[in-house]
Amino acid sequence: MKVAEEEEINRLVEMTPPLPEDFKSWCEKQMKRPLIYYRRNGKEAEIKCAACGKTLYAKTADMPEYGTLQIETPRKEHPARCVYCGNQSFYEWMYVKRKELDDKRFYLYQLTEDKTLVIRIFDYNRTSSVDRIMDESQTEVARFFLEYGQVKKLIRLYTYKGDEYAWCLKKTAGYPYIQVIEGKTFPGWEQTVKESALKYCPLDELVNVVRSHFTQNYKPNVAVIDALMTYANNPAIEMYVKMHMDKLVSRLVWRESIYGDVNRKKRTVNGQLKLKKKENINRLVKEKGDPELLEILQYEEKMEFQWKPEWEDLFRGKWDKNTEKRITRMLKYMTMQQLVNRTWKYTGELTDSAKGKGEFWQTFLEYSDYLRMREELGYDMTNEVFIHPKDLDEKHQEMVKEQNARKDEMTIKKKNKEFANIAKRYESLCKRYQAAADGYIIRPARDAGEIIMEGRILHHCVGGDNYLSSHDKGRSTILFLRSEKKPKKPYITIEIRGTHIVQWYGAHDKKPNEEFFKKYLKDYEDQLEQREKRNDRVLVAAG
Template sequence: MKKKAIERIPYLGLKKKLRQKDAKYIGITAIRIVGHEKHLFLEMYRNAKNQTEPLVRVVLNKKEFGTYIPETGEWNRRKIMPDEYYDAYFIWETPGERGCTQKELEKQNILQNSEDLERIKKFCKGVEVWDSTKWWKYIYRYEQNISITARRKTEERRYERRQNALNDRISHTKELPEKKILETADSLYFHHAHYLYYKKRGCFAQIACSKCGGVMTDRWKEGISFESQLQCGIEEPREGKVGICPLCGAHGEYKCQGKVKGYHSKSIHLFLGQKYKDRGMVLRYIKVTKKWCLGMIGGENGPEMFNSSEELAGVEIARAYFEPGKKLQIDYHKYNWYDGKDFWDDCNLYGNANITIGEAPILKETYQEMEGTIFQYSALKEYTAAVREAVNPISYFERYQQTPQIEVLVKLGLIGVVKELIRYRYGIVTDQDARRPDKFLGIRKESVKQLIAAEGDPGILNTMQMEKRMQQVWTGEQIEHLTETGLGRGQIETAIRYMSLQKLLNRIEKYSGCEYGTKCSGAEQKIRSTATTYADYLNMRQSLGYDLNNTIYQHPRNLEEAHDEMVRESHKEEIDKRLNEVAIRFPDIQSRYRELRKKYFYEDDEYLIRPARSAEEIVMEGRTLHHCVGGDTYLRRHDRGESYILMLRDKKQPERPYITVEIDSRKSSIRQWYGAHDRKPDQKNMQRWLNQYLRQLEEQPAAMRTRTA
């Protein structure tokens, strides 16, 4: 649209005021030739005499439209009105005049005469409007058609560019060595697995081999007659045992015919990296499946084995393209349900059908293909060998492009640090532009060797960073022990105001009764729990105004009792009020204790579990362990019998809160369990213990459970 030429065209002007009292705005139209092309001009004036300058000038041609504001001299692409189904106002109206009904719009916004309406209809030929009195709809829908057409063309051009780029990537992608991939998968990951399906009938067994597909019947057990003793040809087939096919001699695993439902399969995902264009790299995500089928046919004695087979097949799921100076592009393999054909697309699916790319083994050919690419020195091979588990090379390359220091970190052996970076946990990085590992991670230079010896353990790293921020110098042993306690910076700073770090560590070890560095999960969890309790105790002592320079306060004889005393003293009035309140509101919890104890009590050599004795005990459990079990929600559930609060304790300290369990009353399943500060102490072992407890509830009657002393 030639905007400057349009601006030079004189305004049409409103010479006299119309007599219609309700009319506020009057529209005048004209056809003008601009750049050898017809243009429709619509100028809107206030209903007043001698209006020489319009409020707006709307200009249309076959392909474009524009709105000119004479007062500001600006052009815009706003339509004559917003979406006609939601807002009823025009671009020339003031904000205070908006929100009119359709009838009011007709009265307030009119054309100068019928010729203007005919001119609009003729120019907007092809636009359908049911009520011709709403003259503005001709222009609105004409503008709408122009916008939709332009949008479609833009989308078509964008789609065409994407398709051209997709076809270019496909054309420059090397051919997939399918046969080699299948052979490698069968050898390394499926281990050339074969199955021998069997069905016993007396002394005979029918065997079907998935390798050769043959089916035969032979004797596996000697009979009474002399001839039968000479007929034994095979060993007794047993489920899960390895045998030899009598026909082809292949080794296979015996599988009972009755346990096979047609077919069964195993799948594995693999990554194959290939060089792309000059220095780029494409990572191909492949799924390989091995399928074993058993053919059945109706026989005299029911279904009989007819044949057996095995099939190895693979499909490429996604391709990740890396090029210098370009963003990562992932293409996905999709299936068209309408024409039954596969195709590649440059975007993923949506919702639950989203295609995910997980961790998987990397084929060794990938490392050879990396030579001469931007990832030649990425240390992916060294990282994969160090972690000794499946990795996602796409995530690795993404992080390597963002943080090239990963190469040095891997070669130094800081695998734990690299794992954190690959998971996009960049909070461990202090200076992302630094080249030296100590500055990059924000630790003392002397600590790097210890971190390397710990293989970049994130816990050790966190302690070393804390040491640097606190401007402290700790020994290697102190760093390891402090990591084991799990204490935070604020807890440590509070403690070392009144004692040395070594004294703090010694007291935690003494209170816990466990030694540092045992690598025992139970001991580590005990140390961590004790450290939290001791730090919590010191913090409460300090907040209550006690002089912690007094060693009696620093080093109580019984930490648990001293901690509980501080909890009660810190919130004495609040706790007393709360305990009185819940005792009145939930008296049934105490009255039903004996009944619930018969059902839920259990103990072994290490732990015991029992229901809460009263509502007050539940509240104090939450206060002591600093979690939310003492809230009305849990008390109400326990009182109504929807779920019950159980106390899991160490048998050596049966009154010392350790873990709180909420169990569903209807189906004997654990809803949740937590220790101090909403953590799960010794999670694997305790989860195993609780699973055993649930089995005990289901299998054994209450009378057979161990009773308390």
């Protein structure tokens, strides 16, 4: 941890107010009370409280002559009270051994001396059972410091170095992350917010906008915290609320205002939205601040384009940085009007229906991929035949095959260099392992590339680095069994060590004509062993 970061953590910890005296007892009251277990034997009852662990032996009220202590007859799920600790709960049968678990999240709002709003987050855990006295723990997992213009977060993390939990400072999105989940908030938080530096936050409006956008499943206390952090990070969100840009407001709250398409350091609408043209601002307001339209308009202004609204609609719902890169590449070879017209032509369905737009998008992806592959493969991109092919599907497939072949070529060249001993050992391995019989031949691999292609064609794993390395270092050898009539066509792959065949497989890890080749390869092994014994370099044909 850097010195400056450690100093900032210490400063934030020191400025945190002490806990209210009644906070812990308030949390305890929100938790599920430990059950009181019982076992009855006629008119007698054994009663055990999971809160204090003490056991009471008593007579029921209708037989007072058997004891001075009288109780109501215990019954499952009826109210119960421990006479020792006062625990008020419910009865449960004593033979029920399951653990009773209760986990809750609590939030506490406090103010520092400089009116910074601190939201402290606690996890409370309580466990009990008939055989285990109540065990409970309260852990503060995070502190959010909401200042005017920024949010700082302290998150408690386990450190292996110190073998303990310690505070970690968090200023941006990403790890470490503490999720704001449904929980209960300590009473009085509304007044605390009003007295803080965030007193002008349009909290109710923000919460209503967000909950209506993300449905009512967005819990109130979660929405409140998200809204406050959003306002703290970017107080200008008040402008967007007044302009009824609800979609943008929801996106900002979802991201706590850490949203790259809005420059929260600026103080004007134009500056924050990165839009210079008034008509674009008006369009965005009309569309309730649609974030995707914002990104498209920003792109248009950056590239000095003026698109038709129907062009923008084609990419609404699909726009991201990747789409932006695709369009930028395509516009090197055509105008936007040509891009749209040609894509619709390849789509073959000139309609603005949802189905038509979906097919337009798929065709756009195919067209952009085709042009990218043409460019990467070094074609003359001034040739209109390449830019605007008659059959996009056919030419796209051609580019895929050519690019894969180029990648295969580069991969094989790299692997041949990395595992050079495979080629060097080829001749000596031929003398040892090469054989022919019954219309089949067996020979070793010529180089690493041949092993890789064998694996790809037969769809098994022999082309992996572990097999290449093993063959390269002489730990085992890869052999090919093929038809004499088609010696170039892969059929069966063999891994052998010395004279022992470790495994053999055909396409898709299956064994073709298994009974025949099982005997064939056993005969082959026997002849290898005989040759090793004679120390003879002439291999008798198998079969």
